Amino acid sequence: MPKDSGIGASSKRREDVRFLTGSGNYTDDINIYGQLYVHFLRADVAHAKLNGVDTKDAEAMPGVVRIFTGADFEAVGSIPCGWLITDRHGDPMQEPRHPVLAHGKIRHVGEPICAVVAETREQARDAAEAIVLDYETLPAVINMKDAVKADAPKVHDELTGNLCYDWGFVEDNKGAVDEAIKGAAHVTTLELVNNRLVANPMEPRVAVGEYNRSDDMHTLHTTSQNPHVIRLLMGAFVLGIPEHKLRVVAPDVGGGFGTKIFHYQEEAFVTFAAKALNRPVKWTSTRSEAFMSDAHGRDHVTKIELALDAENNFVAVRTETYANMGAYLSTFAPSVPTWLHGTLMAGNYKTPHIYVNVKAVFTNTVPVDAYRGAGRPEATFQLERVIDMAARELGVDPVALRRQNFITEFPYATPVAVEYDTGDYTATMDKLIDIADFAGFEARRKESEAKGKLRGLGVNCYIEACGIAPSNLVGQLGARAGLYDAATVRVNATGSISVMVGAHSHGQGHETSFPQVISEMIGIPEDQIDIVHGDTSKIPFGMGTYGSRSLAVCGSAMVRAAEKVINKAKKIAAHLMEASEGDIELKDGRFSVAGTDKSVAWGDVTLAAYVPHNYPLKDIEPGLEETAFYDPANFTYPSGAYACEVELDPETGHVKVERFSAADDFGNIINPMIVSGQVHGGIAQGIGQAMLEGCVYDADGQLISASYMDYAMPRAEDVPFYTVDHSCQTPCTHNPLGVKGCGEAGAIGSPPSLVNAVLDAINSGAGKKVAHIDMPLTPSRVWAAMQ
């Protein structure tokens, strides 16, 4: 019998009521008395020397309050980067200054140059058109391999070149890897592009700055996945505002996918301008601005070599990747191609020797940073593609080749610095073969062929490192902050509970799933429990939501805080029932004395805590509220096996994704329905990356795919009904819930099987054999590859 509440129940997402009835409170819904509007004049060239900005005529236009330029921010800090990568030679990465408004130089299309603040949005836009820029266009560097040539134009004149870092991982492995490849029976080499993506959350970014002279208090309302991180980065590093004078609020956020993790110039601007002008200042991004100012994702160019022995055992993996940083270092950018990518190159396989080289490169493009999966999709894609290619070259079954090389004993220390605690890759593969009905594939292929179509089946496995946290580990890896989380469980006098959590929910359903955990622990109904998130003035602290960390890290903090609450409540219950604390049991919302029929209700105990007429005041304080900080011992390692079936029209190159099946191991599961939804959304984005989405610059640095007329987002008709299963569960060994995280799996695990399936379809036909096609597999690319 499925449960109807608590852990394991598919409780309906309570937040959806407000989202689906238009009663959400998004940042753009916030309008403050006296508010002004800012319009950013953005660069329409990719690279230029900015000699001057003439704002005289614009300032005289109706409604204009003030126009800010780069000069106004000379004394203001640089937009900071949260990670410091140390290169192969032990040197720190090159880290350029990232100004709030361009000063002296323009470095990418979309970079803000001037900020026009006016009484209305249209007045600000009108005035921006009257600003005269004096600049000399410089040759742009767009292609990464060109950018690292000695004579390439420099994105940042003060740096030695466009190479941010040249990272080797693990550098000490290199010799053994080279040897193993030399001596291998077979080496498969694959060069590929992991296509650049624009995250495109449904809600564009918005920021409203507010300043109160009476108490010198700044408030920033912003579309953020992590308000405390913004408060820290912007307060401490950019504007110099101490935390007690800065409140950051991220109310309902309409999707983030990573791109709303980072601290952006616009947030610093509205906060700065609100004080300078003593009026609230609001910015709402247009969709066009989002394309050229939200951090982009992926954009790797990789060569991977997989070496096998004569029995088809993997003996070594060697990779060389160029990773685009864009023009500036966004908050997480340097960590994505390194610690979130290199550490995953073992995948699900016991390859003994692995070496990863990553060259991070500055180009005249929008900064690139984490996008759903961040680094792990790039790792999974190249590994799972090269394995499929090796299977084809060797004429062996791609599933058998994978199985033969699976890691089967845990814990398992990989050659790339991480230790997987649990997993069962054979179990997820078995499950996949069952739910995807591999047995029926040949019959379906025949049906397709009868229609003149080609059918392909593609498979892949994945492993990811989630619950992005262990502070001591990430500190060694270059994180400039700790990555724990915090929660406060506040029990009210009549027994209802508010839980203040550092994780932020912007689609993940925390408001539903977190109360399920508390409800299970205490035995009171879920609707007696509310989650409070997204406001630094209400939450103790928190590092926000990304890297599938919310439940594993913040949920663990919540469990710890709830345990403290329960322990204290038991003391109170013991006092009320004149029993000894050790005999008190909590079940279904009642405290009872073991072996007796004495009991008191949860509400009686909580009331006693706040109306302490009969209370052990000399032993414990009144009140019932506890906070816990939780820093895990390791990452979590969700894993799974995915399969996809496509039908290809050989005349047009059009590919239809017919079936998609996912067998995931997320450890324990709180709400199966929400988990399925997360996997569905992730796969939709994976289908987007593999089949449709591609962010393209021309050689001059103009963004060609700058709107939905040219940037293809997946729609309902592009995705099949999914078959997802998460019954294979190897609980995480080091967090109290045994959970692993599920938010990114779909996006990480799906692109390789999609591409593998299309290649299987093509190569099943009578025509030309094709070894690889770069994503997105648009009809024109597929058709061209087949000619």
Added chain:
Amino acid sequence: MYAFEIERPTTLDAAKAAIADGGQALSGGQTLIPTLKARLAMPEKLVSLHSIAELKGVSTDGEGRICIKGATVHRTVGDEAGAYPALASVAARIGDPAVRNRGTIGGSLANNDPSACYPAAALGSGATICTDRREIAADDYFKGMFTTALAEGEIVTEVKFPVPEVAAYEKFIQPASRFPLVAVFVAKFADGVRVAITGASETGVFRWAEAEKALSDNFTPEALEGLKMDPDHMIADLHGDKAYRAHLCAVMTKRAVKNAK
């Protein structure tokens, strides 16, 4: 968007007067409003055709032609032009429901986007475009990308479609915009076959003379075997190069012949 004035006349005469007075026609706004939002146009006055009853509706005239008034939305044509199934199917597949509930045939033909659907239907059917001043044969109407025979301020009031024996519209969509990457309208009349192609050419919608000739003799997909479109004047962009579009012209034409009803 720059500020503009708007008039909402209820008769064609009033609309003509307002347009003669420097106004620009606004029909469904599905093309014009995004253009204004992007500040790519700066009209002083818009004249909405939305409330003019005499510019709406689908009917059949004495010659059996399907006549669609200029401000009729795609949705209505999809629902009511069933006597000409290929035409109804063109309308029913434009954009999404929101677009079909606002966008109009007059706006589409006046705009003449090189990837729009109605131009292929009109040219492929040999329709007549009626304006507030004259009647223009489709063969004389389309003058290249975003260009038509319409004079400044001329209003498309009605489009008259002769109904062929069989016809079909085969649309291969561009993955992002979902406009045609290449779409082909094929219509077989008693006196010959017309093949109109949209999405493919740098000069907008055009007729494929060789295919028409081959099909007029033998209306089967096989008649097109070996026929190749010259890639020279094809559009090349992110979504397909010239060779791909030329190839699709042939594939979609064959499919249209096969599916013609």
